[in-house]
Amino acid sequence: MNTALRDDLLDKIRSHQALIGIIGLGYVGLPLALAFAERGFPVLGFDVDAAKVGAIGRGEGYIKHLDPARVAAAVETGKLAATADFARLREADAILICVPTPLTPQREPDMSYVVETGRKVRDALRPGQLVVLESTTYPGTTDELLRGLLEETGLRCGRDVFLAFSPEREDPGNRSYQTTNIPKVVGGVDPDSATVARALYDEVIASTVAVSSARTAEAVKLTENVFRAVNIALVNELKVVYDRMGIDVWEVLDAAATKPFGFMRFNPGPGWGGHCIPLDPFYLAWKAREFGLSMRFVELAGEVNVRMPEYVVDKLWLALNERGKAVKGSRVLVLGLAYKKDIDDPRESPAFEVIDKLCRLGARVGYHDPHVPRAPRMRTWPDLPPMVSEALTAELLAAQDAVVVVTDHTTVDYALVAEHASLIVDTRGVYRAPRPNVVKA
Ligand SMILES: NC(=O)c1ccc[n+]([C@@H]2O[C@H](COP(=O)([O-])OP(=O)(O)OC[C@H]3O[C@@H](n4cnc5c(N)ncnc54)[C@H](O)[C@@H]3O)[C@@H](O)[C@H]2O)c1
Numbered sequence: 001m002n003t004a005l006r007d008d009l010l011d012k013i014r015s016h017q018a019l020i021g022i023i024g025l026g027y028v029g030l031p032l033a034l035a036f037a038e039r040g041f042p043v044l045g046f047d048v049d050a051a052k053v054g055a056i057g058r059g060e061g062y063i064k065h066l067d068p069a070r071v072a073a074a075v076e077t078g079k080l081a082a083t084a085d086f087a088r089l090r091e092a093d094a095i096l097i098c099v100p101t102p103l104t105p106q107r108e109p110d111m112s113y114v115v116e117t118g119r120k121v122r123d124a125l126r127p128g129q130l131v132v133l134e135s136t137t138y139p140g141t142t143d144e145l146l147r148g149l150l151e152e153t154g155l156r157c158g159r160d161v162f163l164a165f166s167p168e169r170e171d172p173g174n175r176s177y178q179t180t181n182i183p184k185v186v187g188g189v190d191p192d193s194a195t196v197a198r199a200l201y202d203e204v205i206a207s208t209v210a211v212s213s214a215r216t217a218e219a220v221k222l223t224e225n226v227f228r229a230v231n232i233a234l235v236n237e238l239k240v241v242y243d244r245m246g247i248d249v250w251e252v253l254d255a256a257a258t259k260p261f262g263f264m265r266f267n268p269g270p271g272w273g274g275h276c277i278p279l280d281p282f283y284l285a286w287k288a289r290e291f292g293l294s295m296r297f298v299e300l301a302g303e304v305n306v307r308m309p310e311y312v313v314d315k316l317w318l319a320l321n322e323r324g325k326a327v328k329g330s331r332v333l334v335l336g337l338a339y340k341k342d343i344d345d346p347r348e349s350p351a352f353e354v355i356d357k358l359c360r361l362g363a364r365v366g367y368h369d370p371h372v373p374r375a376p377r378m379r380t381w382p383d384l385p386p387m388v389s390e391a392l393t394a395e396l397l398a399a400q401d402a403v404v405v406v407t408d409h410t411t412v413d414y415a416l417v418a419e420h421a422s423l424i425v426d427t428r429g430v431y432r433a434p435r436p437n438v439v440k441a
Pocket residue numbers: 023024025026027028029046047048049052098099100101113116117134135136137168169170171172275276
């Protein structure tokens with residue numbers, strides 16, 4: 001390695017002079033940009049979405065759980081700017097990539113965003129830059145795919161430029177843990193890359209965890225999400241089994257969670273959602289196939305969790321049936337569209353699957369979500385009618401044949417719901433004590 005390049009970059013990092021380029025200003029990229037800007041680094045964000053670039057230019061936030069005043073302050077002090085001109089990547093000393101890593105319709109890794117971004121970085125690459133991939137992906141992406149693209153320039157990783165993977169562990173809406181106090185795992189494709197990448201995060205993150213390679217860092221992130229996916233599936237399966245036995249899974253979990261060791265609580269729900277848990281495990285399963293291995297835990301977790309919305313709808317129609325009603329023609333209000341409580345992110349939310357199934361059965365479906373005023377058009381459910389969140393009033397509730405609690409946002413008045421809804425299908429354990437109008441699902 002050219003030690004002068006490394007030491008020069010380390011100096012810029014430690015003096016907070018290094019210009020941080022962040023590609024992808026979404027749920028991960030924007031908080032990261034703010035973290036660096038708030039520690040005094042100049043930050044230049046890059047996004048293909050003109051609306052996001054424009055909002056930052058005006059000092060406006062666009063992610064509900066992030067205080068817009070933080071964006072305004074970072075822009076006002078001149079520390080944060082955004083652009084769609086990717087040639088300006090050349091100005092950056094460190095380039096952090098936070099673009100989407102979804103699945104294809106065949107549930108295989110869709111690397112198109114990473115590849116497109118990698119090409120843009122390649123076209124602007126100059127000696128002495130650090131490139132870090134933060135998007136969740138299969139082991140080998142950084143070392144094989146990204147390194148391959150960057151080295152098309154003739155520059156060599158570990159000699160002319162630095163390359164690392166550092167997984168994002170953002171948990172949107174979590175009040176205790178945010179970007180800067182979640183320990184950050186860092187793995188470089190060579191020792192100097194690891195040193196420089198870790199030095200960068202050490203300036204803004206309370207603690208960093210070095211692992212031996214980018215590949216290991218990629219595996220760490222997938223391990224965390226496979227762990228969640230499998231445990232969510234397990235607890236969902238327990239819910240179904242205990243329900244058939246006449247046992248309340250929530251009471252079981254409350255009691256089991258009193259064990260001070262050897263038990264970690266997961267809660268059942270209407271399925272799984274968000275950009276991570278339903279997708280990331282399949283990145284690992286896909287890569288495992290290249291090694292002649294199948295990941296049965298991942299596939300099984302998928303089967304169990306994907307079946308949950310159907311279980312919820314089955315519970316609903318059985319409960320309506322007991323009341324002498326059909327699903328067809330019934331009015332059903334879905335409470336909560338976001339995939340988890342107190343956030344505005346509806347991606348992969350099981351709420352859409354529940355709504356879609358109910359619509360297909362002929363129900364008249366509406367929803368209330370204080371965080372999602374308008375249901376976005378979803379690629380997976382293109383036939384859903386356009387919907388807006390309805391005001392949660394006693395009249396609205398009384399007019400429903402059923403209310404389905406899909407997401408347990410804290411600001412919803414559940415006492416009001418219990419008082420006025422004739423039937424509530426509760427997938428989140430909001431109503432613990434038995435009530436004649438509540439069915440747990
Ligand atoms: N959301 C989370 O809580 C979370 C947590 C951990 C890891 N991740 C991972 O982080 C990555 C990003 O996720 P996210 O939730 O921030 O996604 P997001 O959709 O909120 O943001 C991605 C951003 O990238 C932009 N973008 C797309 N293509 C681009 C391109 N070619 N060039 C520049 N910008 C481009 C989009 O316009 C968008 O603003 C994914 O790999 C995801 O799995 C997300």
